[in-house]
Amino acid sequence: MFKFHYRLERSALGLVGFIILVASIGGFIEIAPLFTIDETVEEAQDMRVYTPLEVAGRNIFIREGCYACHSQMIRTLRDEVDRYGPYSLAVESQYDHPQLWGSKRTGPDLARLGNKYSDAWHTTHLNNPRDLVPQSKMPAYRWLLRDQLRTDDLGQHLATLRTVGVPYTDDQIANATQDAYGQANPDSPEAGGVAERYGDATNIRPFDGQTDKLTDMDALVAYLQVLGNLTNAAHETQTAEVE
Amino acid sequence: MVFDHDSVVAFSKSFGLIYLVVLSLICLAWTYWPSNKKGFDEAARMPVLEEEDRPWR
Amino acid sequence: MFSDFSRDERTFAFIILGGLVVAGLAMAIAGRGDILGTHGWMVFGLSLIALFGAIRQADRPEPSPERLLEYYDAPTRVGLVLTLIWGVIGMAAGFWVAALLAWPDMTFDVAWLSWGRLRPIHTSGVIFGFGGNALIATSFHVLQRTTRARLPDALSPWFVLLGYNLFCIIAASGYLMGLTQSKEYAEPEWYADIWLVVVWVVYFAIYMRTLARRKEPHIYVANWYYMAFILVVAILHIVNNLAVPVSFGSAKSYSLFAGVQDAMTQWWYGHNAVAFFLTAGFLGMMYYYLPKRANRPIFSYRMSIISFWGITFMYMWAGSHHLHYTALPHWVQTLGMAFSVVLLVPSWASAGNALLTLNGAWHKVRDDAVLRFMALAAIFYGITTFEGSFMAIRAVNSLSHYTDWTIGHVHAGALGWVAMITFGSLYSLVPSMFKRERIYSNTLVEVHFWLALAGTVIYVFAMWNSGVIQGLMWRTYDESGTLTYSFLDSLEAMHPYYIVRAFGGLLFLLGALTALFNVIMTIRMPAKVQPDTGMDLPAEPALQAGE
Numbered sequence: 001m002f003k004f005h006y007r008l009e010r011s012a013l014g015l016v017g018f019i020i021l022v023a024s025i026g027g028f029i030e031i032a033p034l035f036t037i038d039e040t041v042e043e044a045q046d047m048r049v050y051t052p053l054e055v056a057g058r059n060i061f062i063r064e065g066c067y068a069c070h071s072q073m074i075r076t077l078r079d080e081v082d083r084y085g086p087y088s089l090a091v092e093s094q095y096d097h098p099q100l101w102g103s104k105r106t107g108p109d110l111a112r113l114g115n116k117y118s119d120a121w122h123t124t125h126l127n128n129p130r131d132l133v134p135q136s137k138m139p140a141y142r143w144l145l146r147d148q149l150r151t152d153d154l155g156q157h158l159a160t161l162r163t164v165g166v167p168y169t170d171d172q173i174a175n176a177t178q179d180a181y182g183q184a185n186p187d188s189p190e191a192g193g194v195a196e197r198y199g200d201a202t203n204i205r206p207f208d209g210q211t212d213k214l215t216d217m218d219a220l221v222a223y224l225q226v227l228g229n230l231t232n233a234a235h236e237t238q239t240a241e242v243e
Numbered sequence: 244m245v246f247d248h249d250s251v252v253a254f255s256k257s258f259g260l261i262y263l264v265v266l267s268l269i270c271l272a273w274t275y276w277p278s279n280k281k282g283f284d285e286a287a288r289m290p291v292l293e294e295e296d297r298p299w300r
Numbered sequence: 301m302f303s304d305f306s307r308d309e310r311t312f313a314f315i316i317l318g319g320l321v322v323a324g325l326a327m328a329i330a331g332r333g334d335i336l337g338t339h340g341w342m343v344f345g346l347s348l349i350a351l352f353g354a355i356r357q358a359d360r361p362e363p364s365p366e367r368l369l370e371y372y373d374a375p376t377r378v379g380l381v382l383t384l385i386w387g388v389i390g391m392a393a394g395f396w397v398a399a400l401l402a403w404p405d406m407t408f409d410v411a412w413l414s415w416g417r418l419r420p421i422h423t424s425g426v427i428f429g430f431g432g433n434a435l436i437a438t439s440f441h442v443l444q445r446t447t448r449a450r451l452p453d454a455l456s457p458w459f460v461l462l463g464y465n466l467f468c469i470i471a472a473s474g475y476l477m478g479l480t481q482s483k484e485y486a487e488p489e490w491y492a493d494i495w496l497v498v499v500w501v502v503y504f505a506i507y508m509r510t511l512a513r514r515k516e517p518h519i520y521v522a523n524w525y526y527m528a529f530i531l532v533v534a535i536l537h538i539v540n541n542l543a544v545p546v547s548f549g550s551a552k553s554y555s556l557f558a559g560v561q562d563a564m565t566q567w568w569y570g571h572n573a574v575a576f577f578l579t580a581g582f583l584g585m586m587y588y589y590l591p592k593r594a595n596r597p598i599f600s601y602r603m604s605i606i607s608f609w610g611i612t613f614m615y616m617w618a619g620s621h622h623l624h625y626t627a628l629p630h631w632v633q634t635l636g637m638a639f640s641v642v643l644l645v646p647s648w649a650s651a652g653n654a655l656l657t658l659n660g661a662w663h664k665v666r667d668d669a670v671l672r673f674m675a676l677a678a679i680f681y682g683i684t685t686f687e688g689s690f691m692a693i694r695a696v697n698s699l700s701h702y703t704d705w706t707i708g709h710v711h712a713g714a715l716g717w718v719a720m721i722t723f724g725s726l727y728s729l730v731p732s733m734f735k736r737e738r739i740y741s742n743t744l745v746e747v748h749f750w751l752a753l754a755g756t757v758i759y760v761f762a763m764w765n766s767g768v769i770q771g772l773m774w775r776t777y778d779e780s781g782t783l784t785y786s787f788l789d790s791l792e793a794m795h796p797y798y799i800v801r802a803f804g805g806l807l808f809l810l811g812a813l814t815a816l817f818n819v820i821m822t823i824r825m826p827a828k829v830q831p832d833t834g835m836d837l838p839a840e841p842a843l844q845a846g847e
Contacts, residue, residue, distance in 0.1 A: 012511040012519060016531060019524075019612055023532045023576075025262060026616030026639075027539075027568045029255040030632055034561045036248040059552065063478035065416020075625035077698055079775040082783055090560040090627035098483055098555035099562045101626065105702040106401065108787045130405075135792050139400070139407040139414040153546065160546045160554050252631065259635075263613075270609040274602045286518045287601035289446055290592040296732075297370055299448040299515040 044091045044233040049166055050226065051198045052154040052176040053183040057223025059157075060216050061100070064141060071102030072111045072227065085112035086234040095166045095230075107138060112228035119207045122221045144217040145208060151180045172197050184218040185211055201229070301458060302357035304367070304374060309455040313354055316459065320347035327491070335479045336491070336551040339470055346466065363454075371444045375457040377733050379437025380726055381823075382465060384816040386433055387719075389472075390425025391809040393418055398802035402795065412476040420475040420487045426714065427485060427577065429468050434722045435581040436461055436503070439526045441729060442588045443507065446523060447514030456502050463499040467492055479551050483566050485573050486540050490553040493541040500534050521604045525584030528612050532576040540569035560627055567622035575615035578713065582721050583611075583650055589725040590654055590674045594664060599656035603649050610646025614639050621692035624701060633694065640692030647685035654678035669742065669749045673724030676753065680716025687712065699775070704794070705767025708760050715756040715808055723752065723815060730819055737828045740821035744814050751811035759804030766797035 050058060061067065074080050074087045081087055088111050093099045102109075117125075121132065126144055129136035154176035162168045172179070175193055182190030186204045194204055203225050208217035228234070273279065305313060324347055327340025400406055400415045407414045440457055444450060451457050471488040474480070480487040488496075507527060511519060543553035557565050591598050598604055620628060620636030655678050658665055665675045687709050691700050700706060727745055731738050739745060773790040777783060 012508055015519065015524065016508070016527065019528050019531050020535070022266060022609065022613045023528070023616055024535060025259075026613065027572075027619070029259045030617060030620060030635060031561070031564050031568060033248065033251040033255050034564050034629070034632070036251050062480060062482040064411075064414065065419055065480065065482075067482050068416055068419050068484075071702055073626050075698070075701075077625055077775075079777070079783060083774070083787070088627050093559035093563075093627075095558060097558045097562070098481065098566065099559050100482060101563050101623075103484060103622065103702070104706065107791075109702075133788065135788055137401050137404045137791060137798075139404055139416070140409065141414070142409050143411050153550065156546050156550070157552070157554075160544050163544050164554050164556050165558060256631070266609070266613060270606065274605045282518055283601040283605075286516070286520055287591075287597040289516070289520045290522075290588050291595055291597055294448075296445075298368070298444070298450045 044089075044231040047091065047094070047231040047233070048199055048201065049095055049168060049172075050230075051183055051194065051202060051222070052151070052158060052172075052180040053219050053222045054226050055157055055161070056149055056151065056154060056180060057219035057221070058100075060144070060220045061223060067100045067102050069104060069106035069138075070108065070110045071105050072099075072109065073101035074109055074111045080109070084109045085228070089234050089237070091233055092228070092231060095161075097161060097164050097166070110224070110227055114225050114227040114229040115203075119205055119221055119225065120209060122224055123208045123217055126217065126220065144220060145210075145215055147216045149180070149214045149216050149219050151177045151214065154180055169197075180219075181214055183222060184208075184214055187211070301374060302354055303360040304363055304372070304454045306362060306454070309453060310354075310358060312455055314351070314358075317347050317351040317354060321351060324348075330549040331551065332549075334550055335474060335477050336549060338477065339474065339491070339551070342470070342473065343466070346469075350462075368450060370450070371441075372451045372454060372457065373441065373444075373733055374454075375451075375461045376437045376441045376729075379433050379440070379461050380730060380733065381819065382461075383430055383433040383437060383722070383726065384812065384819055386425055386429025386468065387722075387812045388809070388816055390422055390427075390430050391805070391812050393422040393425055395802060395805045395809050397422055398798065398805050402798040402802055411478065417475055417478060420480060421472050423485060424468070424471050424475070424487065426719075427573070428471070431578060431581075431718055431722070432464060432468070433461075434726070435526070435529065435577075435585070436464060438585050438589075438725055438729065439581075440506075441733070442520075442522050442526065442584065443510050446520035446588065447510055447516070449510050449513040449515065451506060452509035452513070456506050460499055460503045460506065463495070463502070467496045467499060470495070474551070481541070481543065481553070481555065483540065483555070483569070485570055486537070486566070489551050490541070490543050490545050491551070493537065493543075497534070497538060500530065500537070504530050504534070520588075521598075521601065521608065522584040522588040524605075524608050525580045525587065528608070529576050529581035529584065532572060532580070532612070536569045536572050536576070540565055563623055563626070564620060564628060564632065568616070568619035571619035571622060572615055574713070575611065575618075578718050579615075580611060582718055583607075585725050586650075586654055586674065586678065586721050589721075589728055590671075590678075591657060593668070593671050593674065593724070593728045594658055594661045596657055596661055599653050599659070603653050607646040607649040607653070610649070611643070614643050614646065618643060618692065621697065624694050624697040637692050637694055641689050644685060644689040647689075648682055651678050651682035651685070654681075669745045670724055670727040672749055673720050673727070673752075676749075677717050677720035677724060680712060680720060680756070684709065684713040684717055699771040700767060703767040703770040703774075704763045704797070705771065708763025708767055711763065712756070712760045715752070715759065719808075719812075720752060720756075723748065723811075726815070726819070730822055734823050735828050736822050736825050740818050740825060744818045748811045748814040748818070751807050751814065755804045755806070755808030755811060757804075758807065759801055762797045762800040762804060766794050766801075769793055769797075 074084045076087045093101070123145070125132050126141045128140040128142065129138040155173050158168045158173045158176050162173065175197065178190045179194050179197065182188055182192070182194045183202065183204050184207055185191060186206065191204055195202055203222060207221040208215050302310065321344055324340050324344030328337050328344055329340070331337035331340055397415055397418050411417065440451060467488070470492045474488060474492070479489055481489060507530060542556040544556065545553040555562055587598060587604060617639035618636050620632045621640045624633050655675065658675055665671050690696055691705070691709060727739060770790050770793070773785040773793060776785060
């Protein structure tokens with residue numbers, strides 16, 4: 001015992017090893033069990049993956065830092081359920097690399113935003129929030145309607161997401177670029193494949209109201225409209241207790 | 244041993260507690276061991292020693 | 301800088317700079333049309349300029365062996381100035397984003413001026429730019445003084461300091477272009493993260509190599525804290541940033557973790573970034589500069605060791621208190637809460653230790669604004685850790701989470717503790733580092749102190765008020781059992797507080813500008829007249845003027 005103390009005090013490497021030992025175990029004990037959590041978490045048979053356009057929209061959501069003011073995690077508290085809808089389940093963000101649970105609500109929670117407002121409302125609101133909500137503190141994202149969406153690398157994005165665990169098929173990866181276009185252009189020949197590959201529940205609409213070009217706005221609105229709608233699990237299992 | 248959720252959680256909860264107690268005891272024993280006092284008192288004076296502001300060799 | 305390098309070190313410097321030029325060019329080519337390409341050109345340009353500068357100085361004479369009889373403080377000097385520059389940048393960005401919340405139309409239809417892109421400039425600017433440079437600069441100073449050994453070489457400290465600032469520049473410019481991993485306080489993308497790991501390994505090596513040549517067998521406790529900061533930040537950084545890039549030509553990557561695992565990993569990182577970056581490192585600073593300035597040894601050295609192991613051990617479990625009432629399993633939340641509450645013990649032991657050190661020297665605290673900065677930092681450290689433990693209790697957290705209360709709490713710690721201990725240490729270090737008699741103006745230090753204190757108090761009180769009001773409005777029901785207030789009602793109620801908060805931040809920013817001015821003027825003062833240490837001195841040194 002003494003020998004150990006003696007060495008620790010004098011050897012820099014001993015101190016280093018002890019710090020690492022002491023510091024790493026706490027995190028390990030908390031985090032490691034979570035990787036077996038899928039055994040106990042709700043199963044959601046109907047869980048869908050994001051379409052390429054929604055992935056692009058999610059990346060714009062991240063790019064503009066929306067997560068810093070909008071959470072996507074409804075807590076198990078009565079007022080939150082009354083205000084926003086059924087509380088969030090772990091399964092709902094199982095394909096979110098990374099999660100966007102957020103830490104602050106300068107604006108309202110977005111976990112159940114999908115299909116709550118019309119596409120036109122979102123487009124107008126994102127373009128200048130104060131056109132619709134005079135008291136809003138949100139920036140006006142006017143460039144979203146101007147900027148052409150980059151779609152040429154969406155196949156690579158889907159392939160990368162598959163590497164980290166999202167079950168995209170080869171077919172979905174190969175057609176990512178044209179599916180992104182098709183989802184925002186329902187009358188185009190590309191639109192047919194989207195529902196075929198991603199299911200009939202997929203929103204296929206001209207999200208930003210202009211069909212002549214695919215904009216960042218299309219992608220972001222497509223993403224916002226799918227929030228909370230990837231699975232119905234939360235609505236079905238919500239007989240559980242609310243604190 | 245099967246690595247299902249329950250057993251991993253059980254291990255975390257039990258081992259974590261033992262680990263916590265043992266480490267605390269080691270740290271407390273070492274810090275307050277009487278023969279270590281002198282060294283600590285010397286160390287505490289390190290920032291306030293009026294020494295030459297240059298390396299020792 | 302280059303004239304301090306030996307022949308070998310110059311060769312290594314050329315290899316490193318040449319390697320960076322090539323790496324920058326490779327990034328620029330692989331990532332053309334992408335932000336990665338822009339960053340490639342930046343790395344290429346910066347390292348090319350540095351390479352030309354190095355070539356011009358390559359034939360300077362080698363430094364004399366006598367340099368080894370002195371400590372190597374040049375990187376500390378540059379680090380101190382960089383600390384203040386990043387501080388002003390980060391705090392100015394903070395003031396601006398605060399103002400944007402009161403007057404959101406100041407985005408002016410410019411993407412990089414929007415709130416979401418400027419906010420990480422503020423957070424990274426103050427945490428990594430201001431805090432990180434302060435830690436690097438002071439750690440080099442403390443390490444040498446407490447081991448009585450010179451840094452092992454001249455090249456590696458410069459590599460750490462400049463490499464770290466390159467990371468900061470890549471990070472900040474990326475945010476403006478919309479590049480972020482969206483993980484709070486871990487926003488930089490994969491290539492910046494890899495670069496930081498390289499820098500960090502060298503930083504750690506400097507520590508180990510200097511300690512290996514120390515005089516005293518005992519390692520002074522301040523170094524323990526600095527080492528915990530270096531080691532644990534490395535673990536946190538590597539684990540939380542595990543990600544797969546879309547391609548080697550793309551700046552974008554996808555996190556290896558998803559959903560609940562990612563949330564827990566992120567807040568394990570996020571909370572311990574506070575613990576080991578903003579607490580352990582700055583406690584190291586406090587345990588050296590506060591006793592030094594007060595000219596009294598730390599009240600209880602043993603207590604500082606107990607606090608050290610307590611903090612190192614327990615902080616790691618506390619991260620899950622960021623995820624109360626979420627989809628994270630209940631037992632993990634409870635564990636996080638329990639450890640957060642127990643954490644109060646080592647935290648208050650540290651704060652108490654600092655204040656008890658000042659017992660008997662309160663007249664110095666009264667007269668010396670520099671020491672007052674440090675004393676106030678210890679007080680704010682005590683307040684903030686108490687508040688933190690309190691907010692980690694589930695029932696309290698149900699009210700405080702997602703509101704401005706959290707922002708108030710963070711700033712009580714960041715402005716009151718981190719920035720104050722930094723300014724205190726910096727003011728006490730600058731004159732001796734630049735070999736000046738004194739700081740340029742003690743009055744300005746005094747002005748800075750009151751600006752900083754007023755700014756912090758105004759800021760924190762505004763956010764406490766707005767956060768509690770916000771939290772209560774969200775959960776108020778009327779008699780019929782429906783929610784009384786819409787979200788918009790709560791947003792409108794925040795408006796006056798957002799203006800007050802921006803004003804508090806402005807005061808703090810003005811204080812930082814005062815510090816920058818004061819330090820620049822100190823550097824421009826004439827050097828202290830050094831008594832000649834040559835052989836032709838009389839045996840009795842003549843009386844110095846003013847003695």
